[in-house]
């Protein structure tokens with residue numbers, strides 16, 4: 042196997058950092074989709090389009106056109122929506138995506154009004170002060186009724202909050218709290234912005250080396266993955282293979298870690314495509330890519346969304362190990378580079 046074109050790690054991290062700082066809860070992922078569109082527009086070989094649902098579709102004509110492929114990652118993230126404006130002026134929330142309230146307790150948020158106005162605040166327990174509520178602070182169940190947003194604005198009533206321009210249905214984005222230290226990347230929403238950055242980095246590596254994919258490839262940047270139907274539509278019906286690039290689940294009993302890319306062979310939706318998974322394993326071995334094979338117990342992907350929607354395609358899933366997924370996530374640059382190299386190897390494979 043010839044040497045793979047090199048990943049520009051700094052450019053990948055710079056783009057990732059910009060993407061992480063761009064709020065994009067499912068339903069309002071447009072700013073992150075637009076940012077990705079802007080960065081892919083730098084590569085003239087790509088033809089960019091949008092689905093009606095707002096996903097980004099980039100098509101790259103390959104050396105061959107008869108066995109097209111697709112690769113996907115998602116730009117939408119977990120978040121919340123204003124469910125009610127309470128009599129005390131604070132906000133009751135409804136969750137977007139699957140996570141536990143305790144993982145965002147105390148987090149800074151941005152409430153994004155329908156007119157685009159942004160108001161800061163934070164997620165707190167309704168009985169947050171231990172000096173006032175004592176042991177209740179420990180004991181109160183973290184559920185929709187006991188969690189609220191305290192706005193950084195002068196309001197003590199429903200009317201005053203409405204006067205700020207806030208209404209039921211406004212989106213609430215959680216602060217990413219990004220820190221990069223000693224190769225580690227700690228941030229919310231690495232799922233799946235890390236992989237969007239990996240995809241862009243793989244495209245850049247090929248394009249900068251004057252290469253193009255072996256087969257015509259559609260890059261699909263999904264905007265409704267966290268609620269289960271992201272890639273249900275928008276991937277061309279004639280693609281032979283779909284490689285989903287999404288985070289690997291790290292924890293007790295898992296083989297995945299923050300320094301490897303993982304191949305997921307089974308998750309909540311059952312086994313992935315054996316032939317395509319085998320092909321990816323061989324590519325990793327041939328190119329000395331540090332990888333693990335794993336099973337994710339509580340996990341779904343856009344590959345299953347496409348399968349469930351009737352996609353007749355071989356689907357496999359790879360991605361960097363992410364610790365504390367759907368909580369305060371962390372990965373390491375090594376896992377991102379491994380995943381990007383793997384993707385490059387796949388794009389160039391016969």
Ligand SMILES: [Zn+2]
Pocket residue numbers: 115232233266287288
């Ligand atoms: Zn994901």
